[in-house]
Amino acid sequence: MATAIPKQESAMGVGPGFSIPDPHDIPSLKGKVSETEWQLRCDLAATYRLCAMHAWTDLVFTHISARLPDENGEERFLINPYGVLFDEMTASALVKIDLEGNIKQDTPYFINPAGFTIHSAVHSAREDAGCVIHVHTPYGIAVSVQKAGLRRYTQFAMQVHDDLAYHDYEGIALDLDERDRLINDLGEKNLLILRNHGTLTVGENCAIAFLRMYILENACKTQILAQSVGGAEHLHEDSEDMGHRVFQQAAPAFQRGLGDNLVWPSLMRKLKRTNPGHDH
Template sequence: MADGLGGSTIEDVGALRRDLAAAYRLIALEGMDDGIYTHISARLPDGPDGEKRFLLNPFGLRFDEVTASSLVTVDESGAVIDDPYGAGVNAAGFTIHSAVHMARHDAVCVLHTHTVAGVAVSSVEEGLLSLNQWSAQFHGQVAYHDYEGIALDLAERERLIADLGPKNVMVLRNHGMLTCGRSVAEAVKLTLNLERSCKAQIAALGMGLRPRPLSDEIAAHTARQYQRGYDRYEIDGKPDPEWAAELRRLERTAPGFDA
């Protein structure tokens, strides 16, 4: 059963693999996957020669098929170090995720989605609005990166990182959403709340009534409240009941994800 602890750390490779496989299954369970496309990655400890390494899903597996033992290990050059499934990784996934992991060592997990709601919000000039409690947590915390085509050009990495800066949420314009977490658990929780925010924004603006955005003062206050909650688990090391509950859900609905 789930132990109730917070998200795994980079040093705990077994738990990191379990949590990353859980992230794939949870995103699939929420209907937020995109066939065999989009990715969730986790940074591993450096290799014996100091090379940067991270885990990514095998290309060709749907999110609901990913297990802890099927995850592929790649280095910063895109070279496959360990590939139990034998299908390699998606080149576009390597471009985006390697860029973040190499520049942001605090980002243990990087989660990228193409949901209908996320792509819709990424496709409007205003981006994400502070219309409610869900979206207020992201007030002043969202970066934006302009679309440059399918992410196959490694030169885009420098521009993507410059746009991301120190923030943990990025709207990839006309493309989708990206979150960074100090643990897999944090990245998943940010992503789920970001998806709810996008859905609520579309619903609110679709009613044909006048929207009532939160004031900057209230939105900023709410964002700080959320941040203190995240810090409780990521800095203070308190048990994370939300993540433990999600792992229990998977134990019931997707047994074997951690195999």
């Protein structure tokens, strides 16, 4: 877990005895921000709750971010307040920051520097990074420690295998110098396995980033399950040619227009039924 509160003590007034407000107790920002920002806030808060629904959480220690439209020429994005669980995230609780990690709104919350390091790197380098999801799951981490990484064992894996990059572990992501290396490793890919650490996906919007993470996490889970009943000599890994073919077949599902309309609306209906309140 990336516990980095001391780094922000002077800037945020965080010290012994600090408290994290319940996100449902803070005033709603609806009508106080632009319609575009409010919709992005709602989509991002929903993404947090969807990750909780799929058990992709590590208490409060991972992050999802969304890029906001430029404000007076300045790039800004939304990220989670440190200390709020994914399943209780709300649109108004999300924190607006710039690429230097400065908070650009009135808020009772502070942010995790490790989240800023990773997400600011991707947003600064990729114009198409509307949303960045980073999680620590047992299956994703289990694949991240394997020298061969993700194998072409399943259809899940082959759908994303050609779009996957790797980044070596450098400790908890507090060193801003790591950003350049992370960006170089990611390149133009949309999925990243952070060695010994976790998984990350990029999308033009929350819907596409979530769908990529759904496929990647299931690819990791099925790989670990398959390996649990036998060594590599007992498993069939399909060919590179087949991997390329499946990747091309699946590509339309991750494009704007199909990727954000095929599954996302039904996920919003399910969220409304099972865990309403993200749009506070």
